[in-house]
Amino acid sequence: MPRPDTLQLGALLHGSGGHIAGWRYPGAHAAGELDFPFTARLAKTLEDGGFSAIFIADVVAVWGHQLDSLHRTARADFFEPFTLLSALSSVTDRIGLVATATTSYNEPYTVARKLASLDHLSHGRAGWNVVTSVVPLEAANFGRDAHYGHEERYVRAAEFVDVVEGLWDSYADDAVIRDKTSGIYFDRAGRRALDHDGAHFKVAGPLNIARPPQGWPVIFQAGASETGRAFAARYGEVIFTAPRTLLDARDYRTALDAQIRASGRDPGDVRVWPLLSPIVADTDAEAQEALATLGSLVHEDVLRRIVQDNFGDEDFSDLDLDEPLPDFGADTDRSQSRRAGILALAREEGLTLRQLGVRFAAANAVAGSPATIADRLVDWHASGAVDGFNVSFPYLPQTADRFVGEVLPLLAERGVFRPPAPGTLREQLGLPRPARTAVPA
Numbered sequence: 245m246p247r248p249d250t251l252q253l254g255a256l257l258h259g260s261g262g263h264i265a266g267w268r269y270p271g272a273h274a275a276g277e278l279d280f281p282f283t284a285r286l287a288k289t290l291e292d293g294g295f296s297a298i299f300i301a302d303v304v305a306v307w308g309h310q311l312d313s314l315h316r317t318a319r320a321d322f323f324e325p326f327t328l329l330s331a332l333s334s335v336t337d338r339i340g341l342v343a344t345a346t347t348s349y350n351e352p353y354t355v356a357r358k359l360a361s362l363d364h365l366s367h368g369r370a371g372w373n374v375v376t377s378v379v380p381l382e383a384a385n386f387g388r389d390a391h392y393g394h395e396e397r398y399v400r401a402a403e404f405v406d407v408v409e410g411l412w413d414s415y416a417d418d419a420v421i422r423d424k425t426s427g428i429y430f431d432r433a434g435r436r437a438l439d440h441d442g443a444h445f446k447v448a449g450p451l452n453i454a455r456p457p458q459g460w461p462v463i464f465q466a467g468a469s470e471t472g473r474a475f476a477a478r479y480g481e482v483i484f485t486a487p488r489t490l491l492d493a494r495d496y497r498t499a500l501d502a503q504i505r506a507s508g509r510d511p512g513d514v515r516v517w518p519l520l521s522p523i524v525a526d527t528d529a530e531a532q533e534a535l536a537t538l539g540s541l542v543h544e545d546v547l548r549r550i551v552q553d554n555f556g557d558e559d560f561s562d563l564d565l566d567e568p569l570p571d572f573g574a575d576t577d578r579s580q581s582r583r584a585g586i587l588a589l590a591r592e593e594g595l596t597l598r599q600l601g602v603r604f605a606a607a608n609a610v611a612g613s614p615a616t617i618a619d620r621l622v623d624w625h626a627s628g629a630v631d632g633f634n635v636s637f638p639y640l641p642q643t644a645d646r647f648v649g650e651v652l653p654l655l656a657e658r659g660v661f662r663p664p665a666p667g668t669l670r671e672q673l674g675l676p677r678p679a680r681t682a683v684p685a
Contacts, residue, residue, distance in 0.1 A: 251632045255299065256299050260639065288335065296669070314549075329341040345359075348382065372462070412460050516629070522611075523643060542602065551586065551597060565601075
C-alpha cells in the first residue's frame with residue numbers, strides 16, 4: 245500500500261500540557277487534567293484543524309512516589325483513558341480516539357471488550373496504544389512484588405495482542421443480523437470461540453460484542469529498544485518515535501522497514517510519527533524565550549527526578565545538579581532505549597544533571613515562528629522518514645491554538661497537509677481493514 249502523500253497529525257493530549265512545568269506557564273490552564281469541558285474544547289479544536297487522532301498516555305499508578313518532586317507536578321492527577329475517550333466520542337465526529345492500555349497489568353478479554361466498545365461508540369475511530377509498562381510502581385497495584393523484566397514484558401505483550409485480535413474476530417462482520425421475522429439475532433455459523441491456552445493467558449472467548457467497525461482498532465506502538473522495534477514491526481500500524489535528528493529518523497525508518505518485511509508485512513501498511521513539541525510565537529526569539537521560561541519553572545527536585553525516573557534503576561539523590569552525569573552502565577529492566585538515549589546525549593554534549601533535566605523536560609521541542617516550525621515539518625516530510633507527527637503541546641491551550649491557527653494553514657499552502665476525509669480512523673490513515681483471521685487447523 246502506498247504511503248500518504250501529506251502529513252498526518254496526532255496529538256498527545258495532556259490536560260495542562262506535555263511539559264512537566266507546563267501547568268505553571270503564564271496563561272496555561274493548570275486545572276486541565278480533570279476539566280472535561282476544557283479537554284472537549286481542545287479535542288474539537290484539533291478535529292476542526294485536521295488532526296487525525298488524539299492519544300491519551302497512561303500509567304496504572306501515580307507517576308512516582310517521591311513527594312519532594314511529585315507534589316510539584318501534575319503527574320498524580322489524570323483521567324483513565326477509556327472513560328475520557330468514551331466521553332469525547334460523544335462530542336467529536338471524525339477525530340481518532342487512541343487509548344493507552346498496558347499488556348503487563350491488564351487481561352486481554354477486558355482490553356478487547358473496551359476497545360471494541362469504543363470503536364462502536366465512535367463509529368470506527370478507536371485505536372490502541374500498546375505499552376508494556378515501564379513504571380515499576382504499577383506492579384504493587386496488581387498484587388506483584390516485582391515488575392516484569394524487559395524481555396518477559398514483550399513476550400507477554402505478543403501473546404496478549406494475539407489474544408485481543410483473536411477476540412475481535414469472535415464474530416464475522418455479517419454475523420449479527422437482528423432479523424425480527426426469523427427471530428435470529430446472530431448467525432451461529434459466524435460466531436466462534438477462541439479457546440486460547442498459552443504461556444501467559446488462557447482465554448475461552450468469544451467476545452460478547454460484535455466485531456468492531458474497523459475489524460480491529462488501529463494498533464499504535466512506540467517500541468524503540470531492539471526488542472521493542474521487533475515488536476513494533478510485527479504488530480504496530482502507527483509507530484511513535486522520538487529521534488533527536490533527521491538522520492536518526494531516516495536510520496530508524498530504514499531499519500524498521502527491513503524488520504517489517506522480515507515479519508511478512510508491507511512497510512506501506514505502517515505509519516511513523518515522531519514526537520513534536522511545538523512552541524509557536526511571533527518570532528523565533530520570542531519562542532526561545534518561552535522555552536527558556538518553561539525550563540526555569542522546573543523545580544530542582546523535579547529536574548533530578550525527571551532524569552532519574554526515565555533513566556531507571558539508579559539513585560540520583562546525592563548527585564550535584566551542576567556536575568556531569570556519572571558514567572552509568574546501559575542495562576536496565578525499564579526502557580533500555582530511553583536510558584541509552586540519555587547516556588548518549590549526556591556524553592556527547594557534556595551536560596550537567598541540571599542541563600540534562602531541562603533538556604529532557606523539553607525533549608523534541610521546536611520553538612519558533614509559524615514559518616520556522618512549518619519549514620521544519622516540510623523538511624522532515626520531504627525526507628521520506630516520517631508520515632506525520634505525534635504532537636505534544638508543551639502548555640495548553642496556547643500552543644495548540646497557535647499551531648492549529650497559524651502553522652497548519654502554512655503547511656496547507658505548501659501542499660504537505662490537508663485534513664483527512666471523513667471515515668474510520670483506518671480510512672483516514674490509509675490503512676487496510678484486517679480480514680477476519682482464519683480458524684486454526
